[in-house]
Amino acid sequence: MKTVSFSFESAVITEQQREQISRAMSILNAGGVVAFPTETVYGLGADVTNLEAISSIYRIKQRPMNHPLIVHIADFSCLSEWAQAIPDTALKLAARFWPGPLTLILKRSRCVPDIVTGGQDTVGIRVPGHPIALALLRSLGRGRALAAPSANRFGRISPTTAAHVQKELGTEISMILDGGSCAVGLESTIVSFVGDNPKVLRPGGIALAELESVLGASISMMHRSDSSTIRVPGSLSSHYAPTTPLKLCATEQLWQYAQKMTNQQLKTMVITWSPIQLPLQQNEYLQHCSMPNDPESYGRELYAILHQFDQAEFDYLLVEMVPDHPNWVAIEDRLQRASHRAS
Ligand code: TXA
Ligand code: MG
Secondary structure, eight states: OOOOOOOTTTOOOOHHHHHHHHHHHHHHHTTOOEEEOOSSSOEEEEETTOHHHHHHHHHHHTOOTTSOOEEEOSOGGGHHHHEESOOHHHHHHHHHHOSSSEEEEEEEOTTSOHHHHTTOSEEEEEOOOOHHHHHHHHHHOTTOOEEOOBSSOTTBOOOSSHHHHHHHHTTTOSOBOOOOSOSSOSOOEEEEOSSSSOEEEEOOSSOHHHHHHHHTSOOEEOOGGGGGGSOOGGGSSSOSBOSSOEEEEOHHHHHHHHHHHHHTTOOEEEEEOSOOOOSSOOOSSEEEEEOOSSHHHHHHHHHHHHHHHHHTTOSEEEEEOOOSSGGGHHHHHHHHHHHTTTO
16 A cells, blocks of 8 residues: 555644634543544544543553553653654655554553553553644643543444544544544554564554555564464454454355355345456346555455445355555454354
């Protein structure tokens, strides 16, 4: 996936959004939680240092307490308040990609409470690249930050619109800041600086090749099966999952599978990206959704269609395997996890 270029600084915040941001500030100051847009997915935010507010995040998400949260900061210059012993390589990546879809795992400073890191001595930090998220973080002021996981229940699909958050968590949170559809649509790339060499823990909005070109060295990626000892919920085999069973299928086998499903009268949505023509008529059991064939657009739309098809009561989502190419790794990763339950 190539990096989408954003122009956050120039984005205009409307008067109405300003008012909403100041309402959100009052809620955060009173120890509440607020859902807010980022360029990747919507987050569920609370003041990092307010332990009760952070507990509410875990409760609302139904997330185990030992799974750490990402600390969102207003800009690069705040990094040293929340992390220490920061390697030059991490600084290089932050300087190049922040604000943007990159999370750094670093040794935490004493300002980060245990509840945020799941008791680990490391912390995930990012500067999000959405004008509303940045305005919110700037109004918090120095010495404060927002801990924010994706605004969905544990293990489910991340929200990329305010309506997705409303549907899943609307009754439990007092405010959702609406910033439209997320421009990236997949979660941030997470790079850990804890071992000897930087390592990608979760592929995401920044392509590996872009990280490598800034680092001037190749970077390794943690395999999904390596993750059992590290508490990275996004790295559980089953995650980012729709409730409808999802099956990944090679292009050559799509037709055969689709036919098998419909013969069994299973209502099936076939999701493709390549220009293949399925020799099947769409009918009451078989629908076809054609996705973009470039990874940026596919990534932007993926969660929205999964949310949409989850509500349409299909028996199966049959998804064409995406290209085996570095620019598609984040999408491939999310599809593999989403399909885990069905395979
Ligand atoms: O794009 C994103 O990263 C979004 C937006 C809202 O910023 N946030 C997000 O948060 O995806 P969450 O909590 O849904 O996923 C964050 C991932 C989790 O897998 C978590 O375990 C991992 O980051 N993480 C956080 N702190 C960590 C740490 N200290 N060590 C290892 N993994 C960590
Ligand atoms: Mg999440």
